[in-house]
Amino acid sequence: xxDNKNLKLAEWWKPVENNKILCTLCPRxxxxxxxxxxxxxIRQNINNKLYSLxxxxxxxxxxxxxxxxxxxxxYPGTKILSFGTAGCNxxxxxxxxxxxxxxxxxxxxxxxxxxxxxxATAKSYNAPSIAFTYNDPTIFGEYVIDISKxxxxxxxxxxxxxxxYIDKEARKDVYKYxxxxxxxxxxxxxxxxxxxxxxxxxDVLDTLVWLKNETNVWFEITTLLIPGENDxxxxxxxxxxxxxxxxxxxxxxxxxxxxxxxxxxxIPRTPSSTLTMARNIAMNVGIKYCYVGNxxxxxxxxxxxxxxxxxxxxxxxxxxxxxxxxxxxxxxCNKEIAGVFPSTQP
Numbered sequence: 001x002x003d004n005k006n007l008k009l010a011e012w013w014k015p016v017e018n019n020k021i022l023c024t025l026c027p028r029x030x031x032x033x034x035x036x037x038x039x040x041x042i043r044q045n046i047n048n049k050l051y052s053l054x055x056x057x058x059x060x061x062x063x064x065x066x067x068x069x070x071x072x073x074x075y076p077g078t079k080i081l082s083f084g085t086a087g088c089n090x091x092x093x094x095x096x097x098x099x100x101x102x103x104x105x106x107x108x109x110x111x112x113x114x115x116x117x118x119x120a121t122a123k124s125y126n127a128p129s130i131a132f133t134y135n136d137p138t139i140f141g142e143y144v145i146d147i148s149k150x151x152x153x154x155x156x157x158x159x160x161x162x163x164x165y166i167d168k169e170a171r172k173d174v175y176k177y178x179x180x181x182x183x184x185x186x187x188x189x190x191x192x193x194x195x196x197x198x199x200x201x202x203d204v205l206d207t208l209v210w211l212k213n214e215t216n217v218w219f220e221i222t223t224l225l226i227p228g229e230n231d232x233x234x235x236x237x238x239x240x241x242x243x244x245x246x247x248x249x250x251x252x253x254x255x256x257x258x259x260x261x262x263x264x265x266x267i268p269r270t271p272s273s274t275l276t277m278a279r280n281i282a283m284n285v286g287i288k289y290c291y292v293g294n295x296x297x298x299x300x301x302x303x304x305x306x307x308x309x310x311x312x313x314x315x316x317x318x319x320x321x322x323x324x325x326x327x328x329x330x331x332x333c334n335k336e337i338a339g340v341f342p343s344t345q346p
Contacts, residue, residue: 008055008142010043012170021045025170026089026138027203040139041087054085054140058113063125067318069161070254070293072303073339074180074218075129076313077320080159081122084134085143090163091198092186094226094258094267115146122156129179133161141166141174148177160217164207165199171207180340181219182254183208187230188223188239196229205242212247218340220252222293225270225278227258236278240285249288250338255279256293275300289338307335 012025023030023038030038037044042054066080088095113121122130130151137144137160148158160181166174175181185204186197193201211219223239225231236255243251255278257270275292279300282290292300296317303313310332314322324331328341 007046007051007053010050010052011142011173012167013043013050015048019048021048021050023050024167025141026166027200028089028165029167038089039091040089042085042139052140052142054087055143056112056114057085058083058111058118059085059134061121063127064131065318065320066129066131066159067315067320069131069133069159069182070222070256070291070318071159071180071182071220072254072291072301072313072315073220073252073289073337073341074159075157075340075342076303077323078129078342079125079127080129080131081118081125081127082131082133083118084132084137085140086135087139088135089139089165089199090136093196094224115143115150118147119150119154119156122151123154127156129157129159131159131161133159136162136165138162138166138174141170144174144178145176152177152179163197163199164204166203166207168206168210171210175211175215175217178217181211181217183211183219183221185221185223185239188235188242189230192230205246209246212251220254222254222256223278224256224258225274227268227270227274229267231270231274231278233277233281236281237285240282240287244286249286251287252289252291252339253282253287254291254293255282257295259294270294272297303337305330305333305335305337308333312337 013021013023016022019034021032023043028039032038032045034045044051044053062082063079064082066075066078132144151158157179158177160178162183164183190201193199211217255275259269260267272295279290279292288306298316301315302311305312310330312325327343329336
């Protein structure tokens with residue numbers, strides 16, 4: 001199917017015994033034989049070299065509200081050009097984008113788009129940001145780097161929507177030109193990660209701490225609450241306590257509603273009451289900005305000033321109805337709000 005003359009030679013790998021390749025992009029560390037691909041489907045050993053099959057081959061573009069990523073404290077109310085490729089380096093049984101993340105490129109109608117063309121597309125729609133999303137952009141890290149570098153030169157922001165499952169050295173390269181991220185903290189137990197995602201929680205927690213302490217990337221966290229799996233009061237409180245201790249009180253936290261999909265169609269939707277409970281736990285612990293998603297809930301989706309409690313950004317689902325912030329501060333008490341905001345908003 002592929003002519004390797006036109007493929008992108010991958011980064012983050014080394015040859016090992018028996019003509020195999022060790023991919024070092026993520027903590028899965030796949031050992032890949034000749035002609036085979038790694039767990040993610042799109043990193044393949046061709047003639048004892050690793051190639052990125054996803055480079056320059058998006059599966060589709062969308063123009064989304066940035067709140068859909070979800071990011072509530074990064075250029076709120078703006079549009080973001082979103083795209084992904086085939087494949088993923090996690091195996092989530094509840095994946096809600098499984099038609100692309102669980103597919104190989106030859107199963108999809110992917111098309112070619114150079115990094116320059118992706119940035120030009122964002123500019124043509126006057127989108128101030130580009131999101132690497134739908135599947136996990138970690139697996140097409142080479143493409144991410146080249147696009148985000150050009151985007152920065154053109155004054156366009158780059159956003160990772162990711163599970164944060166990435167090697168410690170590789171992430172320094174992949175995030176070099178990234179401006180913001182939403183990290184999907186899928187649960188707060190190794191049991192959940194091992195059983196339902198085929199990965200490990202500690203690697204994700206390490207990425208979160210690294211983002212906080214060693215980068216200037218603005219990031220927010222999302223946890224999809226699945227009934228009976230990760231929605232107990234005890235687990236939610238443990239997650240919030242960890243965030244407060246390790247990341248501080250100003251990292252926005254999103255609790256979103258699950259709907260039956262992929263291999264977990266026998267589990268019911270998340271009740272709104274569960275989301276409200278989780279948000280209350282977070283706020284009681286001391287997290288300043290906590291939101292609920294995938295439901296209509298104005299109170300749970302609105303940004304309030306943590307000092308005077310004034311309504312700053314009123315939202316309903318992904319729509320911004322009002323924005324009273326001025327230069328990143330509360331209009332009422334002048335409290336600076338954590339985030340990245342346009343210089344002036346009415």
